[in-house]
Amino acid sequence: MWIWQLPKTEGGSLARIIAKAKANRIGAVYIKSADAGNPWSQFTPSAVSQLKAAGLRVCGWQFVYGSRPTAEAAAGAKARSAGAECLIIDAESAYEGRYRSATTYMKELRRRVGPSFALGFTSFPYVSFHSSLPYSVFLGSGGAQVNMPQVYWRDIGTTVTTAMNRTWRENRIYGRPIVPIGQTYQSAPVADIARFRAIARAWRAPGYSWWEWSTTSPRQWAALATDQVARLAPADPGWPQLQRGSRGDPVVQAQQLLVAAGYDAVKANGIFGDRTAAAVRAIQEGRNLPSTGVLDGASWPVLLRKAGAKIARRNARIARSATATGRR
Template structure:
């Protein structure tokens, strides 16, 4: 190798080294600028910030800055915010307080609900206003923890969660006193008291919390029942913690209702528990023809549900009002020990083809034996008359119900809403029916099963078959004689009263 060749190669290597060094410096400068302007970070694996949210990706813990810290965040101005200061709309404004915060710093939001902040997170710069440091929420921001991103890949601890909505927020509406429907009994203290309205699809029932609140307060509705799931795997996203929180902030109680089939009772119970965990004030089980004959499934559902939500969580059954028409439906399980504390039979008088007076009488006769407070569920759909709707409200009072609700929001006409808001006058033309179902030899179904279960408390040899045969007849006569009741072998009002007192 000649001296000139060696010198040439040395020069070439030196130039290459200088070029590599310049490229490295430029890359570092580019990354630092991106971090300060848009929420990206230096390369490397993501690390977990002390607060639990993932910080901008870096391999060095020293990039976590503690001298800059978010201490408080609130939505502003109040006219564009809900009662929860951590709720804000996209394009809305947040006011921040803390240590080391300055105008020009970048605040990053999750790019998907609950996602960790990353180099692709939507971000905006802090700016100074009369109220202090504020930031405009980017259009692509989502709910979750927020974080300040600093130059050089540095980052702060996260703060949150902040709930970001795609619709405008409004301050809570002053709560209109909702008159409780109180007759002969005292209010239950649950979300079933007062007037309620059922929502099938939120998108067809106002579409957002603000519209629901406005209509509910105008009609003296204090509780909304919103569908949360169908079956064992279909949870409805409309029943979200955010919607529940907004409606709560506006003064409404919010209950979930689920339609169940009985093919996977533990899965159905899990979805019911999920709604309860989302903030529901109560859960309603809508069990209809699919559950007929499924006693084992009903018991599995109740056991699994109570194991998750607890024994005192408010649960109701909303099913067919005429028990004798559905003898194999497991009312005695759903409304039995550890089951639902409340009964909300679907008393759709026009669908059934009877008068309001008749649906009340027959429903109470058949359901009274289960000894659960009855909260009538009426109808506002199907072209019902305002006179019938008003009479339903009045008759609920007459029967001593402390609450009544109506199916359903999206089919309620303007005149129907007005009727729900109308003041009630005492109803003197109806005397509540206080009868019990008369069961006798040959009777079958859940009412007989319920009779046998209570009879077995006094006479342990009594079998629970659901069929009123010779053994049941003989044991019932013996029970009646022992309690000073005419030994007719027929379960009449006096007999039921004695049995239910056991």
């Protein structure tokens, strides 16, 4: 469960937060720890320690803008110093088009928290509506290990099913586990909450969370507390289709995967041109798929597997080399 302002959550009483979390089957709290380059005073080692001692997983979250990425990374890293088990990066409209800032932020954040510290990334659920936002950097090599899209169906103005389908379709290309954020704010009906949980379970999401604690009604708490979740047959949400003329971050992601798979002639510029189409055709021909040069539902899984295998072999070589030379 997400917490924005701790003093306005259960009157700022950690004891009441712990009691309500336990009563309603909440296992983790995500508390705002920084905004831009400014750490928030509510995220203290004492508060984190008390919540963890009660059996809760505690993570910080930081809203970032991209104008001062080095300072933002320093502020974000303080969550780990305070005892957080993970940090969730919240990048939205202000970060659109800021690829250089995203790269600087992620490199500096990783330098400060280490290569294995758990990071999550949260943003808009529909990548196609925000195709200049650098999802591929935040979720790329050295980036966040978990993708946490904000599936606020009432805010979007659609149904839970439609929102979840499109979110999965557009986010699965980044190859990270999808842990969706649902909504209790805007008076989300309990039937919607149940539907969200059922779909997440059907698609084997490692987990899910809710925005936001202070807006959750008693009826919604009861809906969260029940262990009765409907069983749905998993349905394939599909994949985005990219072709000549396509632009934006999904194209950047595809191009980065093609380079990782060994197609060095491809440049990750976000424009689907002839070289990208040729590399996609090579991928397709290698698996006896129709050689269209269109990155479609049959081609995406092949590309993700091939790139992943190449990256794994490269990382293994680096690890062996480091061991042989005594570097750690």
